[in-house]
Amino acid sequence: MLEDYLSEVDERKWENHPRVRIKKESSGEKTSSESGKVTPEMLERRNFRMNKPFIPSAIYFNNEATADTIRHYVDGIGDTNPLFRDAGYAAKTKYGGIVAPGTFLFTHQWTATGSGLTGIHGWYSGGDWQWYKPIYAGTKLTSVAIIRDMAIKEGRMAGSGNIYIDYGDIVYLNAETQEILGKELYHIVWAERSAAGGAKKNRGRSKQTYSKQDWIRILEAYEREEIRGDNPRYWEDVNVGDGVGPLIKGPLSVRDELVFLMGAGSPFLKAHKIEFNYESRHPNFLEHVEETGEDDVPELVHYLDQFSRAIGVERAYDYGNQRMSWMCNLFTNWMGDEGFLWRMSGDERAFNMMGDTTILEGKVVKKYIENDKYCVDIESWAKNQLGEMTMPANVSTVILPSREKGPVIYPDPDPQLVEEVKKARPLNEMIVEGLI
Numbered sequence: 475m476l477e478d479y480l481s482e483v484d485e486r487k488w489e490n491h492p493r494v495r496i497k498k499e500s501s502g503e504k505t506s507s508e509s510g511k512v513t514p515e516m517l518e519r520r521n522f523r524m525n526k527p528f529i530p531s532a533i534y535f536n537n538e539a540t541a542d543t544i545r546h547y548v549d550g551i552g553d554t555n556p557l558f559r560d561a562g563y564a565a566k567t568k569y570g571g572i573v574a575p576g577t578f579l580f581t582h583q584w585t586a587t588g589s590g591l592t593g594i595h596g597w598y599s600g601g602d603w604q605w606y607k608p609i610y611a612g613t614k615l616t617s618v619a620i621i622r623d624m625a626i627k628e629g630r631m632a633g634s635g636n637i638y639i640d641y642g643d644i645v646y647l648n649a650e651t652q653e654i655l656g657k658e659l660y661h662i663v664w665a666e667r668s669a670a671g672g673a674k675k676n677r678g679r680s681k682q683t684y685s686k687q688d689w690i691r692i693l694e695a696y697e698r699e700e701i702r703g704d705n706p707r708y709w710e711d712v713n714v715g716d717g718v719g720p721l722i723k724g725p726l727s728v729r730d731e732l733v734f735l736m737g738a739g740s741p742f743l744k745a746h747k748i749e750f751n752y753e754s755r756h757p758n759f760l761e762h763v764e765e766t767g768e769d770d771v772p773e774l775v776h777y778l779d780q781f782s783r784a785i786g787v788e789r790a791y792d793y794g795n796q797r798m799s800w801m802c803n804l805f806t807n808w809m810g811d812e813g814f815l816w817r818m819s820g821d822e823r824a825f826n827m828m829g830d831t832t833i834l835e836g837k838v839v840k841k842y843i844e845n846d847k848y849c850v851d852i853e854s855w856a857k858n859q860l861g862e863m864t865m866p867a868n869v870s871t872v873i874l875p876s877r878e879k880g881p882v883i884y885p886d887p888d889p890q891l892v893e894e895v896k897k898a899r900p901l902n903e904m905i906v907e908g909l910i
Contacts, residue, residue, distance in 0.1 A: 527898035535739020550737025586619035593758030598794025600821035605656035614649040702810035709848035719835035
């Protein structure tokens, strides 16, 4: 193959590329199936990078919120709110045009690059969001990453091994004004691939099937979804104990994952030359799948059952930030166009596999006034069709308009965060200078 096009090739040039290295079974070199071990050097490198703000060297997908990129994103999470997609409708709101839901920022940057745990499988397991400004169509984006703490625990997902819970802030800014739009303290769980695959904690559950009556109820639940929209929900009209939702998503299919990918982008899916060049720079990146004999991108766990089974999960499953985006959808449906989602917290404790249906809901647990902001705290959670909690209860905060005092007052970011962001420099420069 290709001999007619390439007369001379220096094979030594490519012997360390992972696609070549994994074929050298008799050489004694470490293959991709043997890689992915957490070493003291990795942890030392990560700790050295803690609490040093940097500007990531690349973005995941979008560097601008446009009417199109916002629409593609809300299409990907099944959000039909006209505020995010209908220019004529949005023009009549206080925003004067289309805005994005807060979790649209995932499409710019998701987690901090350069944590140092090369070749270790990671799961986004939740986060703690704060937003400070609306995200208008036409907003150009930039971000600052800050690696925070890490907790090391014994975890069932890793069998007898450890799991590594990685925390870090992604701070999102308007690239032109440098205003902070929002930030997320993300939670990433890392586990060695071989240990996770051997533990088989999430193996054996059969795929859910649905009867005619099940489908009638699913379709009816979608039909009854309430979008508050241009009917303001005033703070004075809300009571502790009020329900929020429910909102249904699923039954999950590969189609849902592909449409999400089209709107939210991918951290690691690349094509042809771009992919193979990336692998050259990240030689322990690939995941080996014994079931197929293939080595490829770990992100395929969201599409191919063989890849998910290699890490101990029975079937392909959703993206973590996809499920967090559904939670954001629950709140924006409830609060209406005049409300503002200030804080949102979520933890993902179970895999949402192909065939699973997710029901998101919540209840009001507190209402109060904080620095002239009329706040409502909502405890929200998600469960699957079996009644299992896939996201345990966490409290989020919505700011609502007041009948007496008027429209929402937007919150300010913490002054310490503002100062950290000002110190951020490009990641590659800091690496060259030995600062990170």
